[in-house]
Amino acid sequence: MVPISFYLILAAVMFSIGAIGVVVRRSAIVVFMCIELMLNAVNLTFVAFSKLTGNLDGQVGVFFVMVVAAAEAAVGLAIIISVFRQTKSIETTEVAELKF
Amino acid sequence: MIVLFSIMALIVVVSALGVVLNRNPVYGALCLVANLLTVAGFFAMLDAHFLAAVQIIVYAGAIMVLFLFVIMLLNFKVEPRKGKGYAIEIFTWASGFVFAAVVARVFWGALRGFRGGQAEIMAAGAPGGIEGSVKAIGKLLYTDYLFPFEASSVLLIAAIVGALMLAKRKGTSQDTLAPSKPVR
Amino acid sequence: MFSGEHNRGVTPLFIEADADMEILILLIKLFVVFNVIMGLASICTWIERKGSALIQDRIGANRAGAEFDAPKFQTDNFALKPIFFGVNMALAAGFAAFKFAGILGLVNTLVCDGVKALTKEDFVPDGVSTFVHALAPFMAVFPVFVAFAIIPLAPEFTIGEYLIRPQVASINAGILFFLAMGSIAVYGVVFAGWCGNNKFALLGSLRATAQMISYELAMGMALVAVIVTYGTLDLYEMVQRQSSFSHWGVFTQPLTFLILFVVGMAETKRGPFDLPESESELVAGYFTEYSGMKFLVFWLGEFAEIALFALILTILFFGGWHIPFVQLPENAWWAALIGHGVLMAKVMFFCVLQIVLRWTLPRFRYDQLMNLGWKMLLPLSILNLMVYAGLRLGGVL
Numbered sequence: 086m087v088p089i090s091f092y093l094i095l096a097a098v099m100f101s102i103g104a105i106g107v108v109v110r111r112s113a114i115v116v117f118m119c120i121e122l123m124l125n126a127v128n129l130t131f132v133a134f135s136k137l138t139g140n141l142d143g144q145v146g147v148f149f150v151m152v153v154a155a156a157e158a159a160v161g162l163a164i165i166i167s168v169f170r171q172t173k174s175i176e177t178t179e180v181a182e183l184k185f
Numbered sequence: 186m187i188v189l190f191s192i193m194a195l196i197v198v199v200s201a202l203g204v205v206l207n208r209n210p211v212y213g214a215l216c217l218v219a220n221l222l223t224v225a226g227f228f229a230m231l232d233a234h235f236l237a238a239v240q241i242i243v244y245a246g247a248i249m250v251l252f253l254f255v256i257m258l259l260n261f262k263v264e265p266r267k268g269k270g271y272a273i274e275i276f277t278w279a280s281g282f283v284f285a286a287v288v289a290r291v292f293w294g295a296l297r298g299f300r301g302g303q304a305e306i307m308a309a310g311a312p313g314g315i316e317g318s319v320k321a322i323g324k325l326l327y328t329d330y331l332f333p334f335e336a337s338s339v340l341l342i343a344a345i346v347g348a349l350m351l352a353k354r355k356g357t358s359q360d361t362l363a364p365s366k367p368v369r
Numbered sequence: 370m371f372s373g374e375h376n377r378g379v380t381p382l383f384i385e386a387d388a389d390m391e392i393l394i395l396l397i398k399l400f401v402v403f404n405v406i407m408g409l410a411s412i413c414t415w416i417e418r419k420g421s422a423l424i425q426d427r428i429g430a431n432r433a434g435a436e437f438d439a440p441k442f443q444t445d446n447f448a449l450k451p452i453f454f455g456v457n458m459a460l461a462a463g464f465a466a467f468k469f470a471g472i473l474g475l476v477n478t479l480v481c482d483g484v485k486a487l488t489k490e491d492f493v494p495d496g497v498s499t500f501v502h503a504l505a506p507f508m509a510v511f512p513v514f515v516a517f518a519i520i521p522l523a524p525e526f527t528i529g530e531y532l533i534r535p536q537v538a539s540i541n542a543g544i545l546f547f548l549a550m551g552s553i554a555v556y557g558v559v560f561a562g563w564c565g566n567n568k569f570a571l572l573g574s575l576r577a578t579a580q581m582i583s584y585e586l587a588m589g590m591a592l593v594a595v596i597v598t599y600g601t602l603d604l605y606e607m608v609q610r611q612s613s614f615s616h617w618g619v620f621t622q623p624l625t626f627l628i629l630f631v632v633g634m635a636e637t638k639r640g641p642f643d644l645p646e647s648e649s650e651l652v653a654g655y656f657t658e659y660s661g662m663k664f665l666v667f668w669l670g671e672f673a674e675i676a677l678f679a680l681i682l683t684i685l686f687f688g689g690w691h692i693p694f695v696q697l698p699e700n701a702w703w704a705a706l707i708g709h710g711v712l713m714a715k716v717m718f719f720c721v722l723q724i725v726l727r728w729t730l731p732r733f734r735y736d737q738l739m740n741l742g743w744k745m746l747l748p749l750s751i752l753n754l755m756v757y758a759g760l761r762l763g764g765v766l
Binding site: 106 | 186187190194197198201202204205207210213214217220221224227228230231232233235236239240243244247248251252255256259261264273274277278281282284285288289292293295296307308309310311312314315316317321322325326329330333337340341343344345347348349351352354
């Protein structure tokens with residue numbers, strides 16, 4: 086039987102790796118993927134706590150987090166595509182100014 | 186069971202590091218897919234069967250395909266190495282490590298520090314188990330959480346329309362698939 | 370992974386009590402299912418080659434293995450003549466059978482193709498990652514093989530004191546797993562096309578991916594209609610609800626069957642939907658740059674997918690292993706064998722149907738294909754779902 090806290094520790098590690106990725110990486114698409122990583126860590130935490138308390142509300146929360154993540158991925162990728170079309174680059178250091 | 190958990194946890198951590206450290210975005214996306222599939226396995230181990238299936242269908246099967254489409258179509262360059270100034274990286278890695286260590290210590294201590302029956306609950310979950318079947322979650326979604334459910338459909342429509350409008354090409358434009366020189 | 374309610378002698382793998390027997394049963398089930406997959410895929414390959422030949426009014430493969438004549442052994446020793454006669458007869462019979470199989474094209478398809486693929490040079494195009502090039506066939510085939518885990522192959526039967534259900538994994542979210550594996554199958558196509566360093570391959574894979582994810586929507590809606598009608602997600606229970614002939618899925622929900630049939634052919638990129646690998650247009654579509662064993666793996670995966678869809682259609686709509694007006698005793702091992710045979714016969718019918726359809730109908734144009742998926746099948750399947758949900762709410766179903 087795996088203690089529930091192990092899942093929570095794993096989720097924390099995953100979240101911190103994702104957060105590190107968002108700060109350290111310069112390519113917008115990799116930053117995006119690290120955001121998805123953080124969202125997954127949060128999902129894992131929700132489900133672990135749902136099992137801990139015996140309450141299904143945590144799993145319903147995960148469901149809605151997934152819906153929002155899907156919507157955000159679609160819009161974010163569309164933004165990346167438009168930015169790429171304008172400047173031919175998605176490095177965050179190069180599109181830091183608002184003028185093109 | 187703990188063996189299975191440790192193998193899957195290793196895969197999760199290694200693939201998460203792969204996403205962060207890989208300079209080629211395609212490999213990073215591949216690592217993220219592996220991560221998502223393993224997290225779906227964790228959901229199944231935590232008795233959230235419906236969520237495991239939805240995680241594979243939605244996250245690994247649709248969102249990551251969208252990511253891969255964009256990465257492959259736009260043909261992003263491999264990120265060049267940074268020439269100098271690694272101070273931000275070092276600081277971020279250090280603080281991330283400290284954060285993870287603090288949280289891990291808190292939850293590890295919770296395993297043993299709780300009084301009474303709390304430690305067992307922390308170890309094994311609520312007594313009576315949990316039923317993460319489609320039926321149970323469906324009941325909750327359509328009764329207690331009906332409004333968020335309907336609102337999320339509005340959100341998805343807004344996202345679809347927004348993505349379409351943002352990614353639309355205006356007038357004549359360069360071909361992003363196969364940029365070719367004009368034939369004269 | 371296994372739901373706690375399913376304590377039918379196939380207890381969850383992670384309970385320590387009597388784990389050895391459960392692991393042994395599971396391993397035997399895995400072995401049997403793997404053989405079923407490989408057998409079905411190989412037979413489908415053979416039917417495709419010979420059947421396509423017959424449809425196109427040619428003979429097809431009939432040379433390999435058809436030219437061997439049995440050797441005849443002679444002896445002058447009178448005492449040994451009967452033995453030699455017997456041996457000669459046995460050899461003649463064996464070689465005659467082999468020759469018959471050769472004339473039928475079986476040797477060509479099953480033996481020669483495999484040997485050819487194994488011995489061909491396996492090249493990786495320049496400038497392409499070897500890892501992803503090797504990963505693509507794996508990701509194309511893996512979901513198909515794994516999806517066979519939820520498919521029940523025969524009714525339950527008892528051996529000794531164990532009640533065995535011939536389903537490798539009877540998980541809680543039964544048919545959702547099939548949908549999930551359909552979503553994963555897209556990756557093989559995406560990577561195969563991208564890994565070619567070749568515009569034709571990339572174009573083929575983009576078309577294939579767009580086609581697959583478009584038809585996945587209609588498939589999801591149609592499957593939800595099926596779930597609503599049967600009231601369960603587990604495939605075994607769905608077959609058990611079709612025990613009488615009038616309760617077969619094809620009679621209670623004919624439109625869903627039609628939708629799923631069309632969607633199945635589109636998902637496997639077969640039949641009139643084979644634009645991604647359109648042999649006359651795009652060289653070989655998204656697997657242009659694959660040769661040898663990797664190509665064979667893709668090919669095998671495609672035929673395994675045909676068998677998978679035939680199985681799904683049979684289980685959901687055609688009563689699985691139930692014979693129309695015959696009631697076999699429950700839990701008898703020979704009833705399970707007969708049931709399995711009936712299931713395989715129905716599956717063969719659908720495999721042959723898909724293969725004949727592929728060689729009969731001309732293929733769709735890309736915009737016609739997208740039109741069909743988005744503008745016709747998706748609204749139709751949503752309406753279908755609403756009708757069946759209404760019937761269920763009204764208490765009719």
